[in-house]
């Protein structure tokens with residue numbers, strides 16, 4: 227069975243009324259990660275960091291359909307997923323800088339953004355390991371008789387991990403309210419999808435588990451939001467899980483240590499022209515050239531937010547060494 231391709235609605239139909247809001251949501255993630263790059267080059271970030279620049283429409287589209295009480299799990303490439311949940315930027319910066327005001331007290335860093343109070347119940351460094359957690363959150367929601375949903379973001383590489391298959395199977399047979407969001411950014415660590423995966427459309431794998439598998443343009447915020455809305459609605463209505471394969475592209479290498487030399491220049495050029503922020507801005511100014519002012523204002527406002535959040539994080543002290551065993555259970 228071929229997965230459904232769901233091309234509409236799309237930005238081709240015109241910019242949505244709340245374009246300025248959607249733009250701000252995506253720019254917040256983009257500019258947060260620009261700032262992280264700056265901190266990284268100054269040696270202020272320990273360890274590595276995995277940027278999601280280029281993939282912002284996926285997380286903003288899905289998060290727009292979640293509400294308090296819903297759960298969200300994501301990967302080490304999870305800054306965008308977490309920020310889209312409305313998690314404060316100063317706590318995100320502080321976490322990356324290893325400061326005590328960080329989301330988890332500065333003990334987790336870039337790969338462990340977590341804020342359970344906003345549904346962000348965990349980023350995960352082990353490929354695919356968070357999918358059973360999303361299923362557990364879905365089972366909890368069902369068991370408690372709520373209409374809460376659970377959303378899981380994961381990469382194309384994760385679809386070759388056993389936990390992916392077990393999670394889809396269990397979620398489907400128990401009709402759990404889970405939305406599986408596959409961010410197909412065309413590459414695993416350094417391998418193109420075709421080198422590791424013998425099927426063309428990964429969403430086709432949903433058929434094995436009797437659930438809808440939808441393939442969408444993950445860089446089109448309107449398409450992404452509409453598709454997420456449908457999947458979340460199915461979950462809330464007790465109709466079970468959905469797999470959404472969002473086609474997208476990461477702007478940089480896998481992590482800070484990867485210059486991504488393995489990517490053909492024409493491929494990079496193609497995807498940069500389809501950058502999700504550029505696509506939205508183009509749609510906004512196509513019918514109304516004066517929208518450029520709105521775009522500039524949103525950019526300036528988000529720049530200000532980023533600056534003050536970073537200042538607050540830099541003012542936060544390092545964690546007290548006496549607390550190093552706090553939250554360690556063994």
Ligand SMILES: Cc1ncc(C[n+]2csc(CCOP(=O)(O)OP(=O)(O)O)c2C)c(N)n1
Pocket residue numbers: 301303351352353354380381382383384385411413414415480
């Ligand atoms: C179980 C496991 N195997 C291997 C790794 C090493 N590793 C880290 S990221 C990654 C690639 C995953 O690619 P994908 O799922 O497409 O996510 P992306 O990084 O593209 O967002 C690999 C192999 C790991 N962290 N966990």
Ligand SMILES: [Mg+2]
Pocket residue numbers: 381382383409410411412413414415
């Ligand atoms: Mg990938």
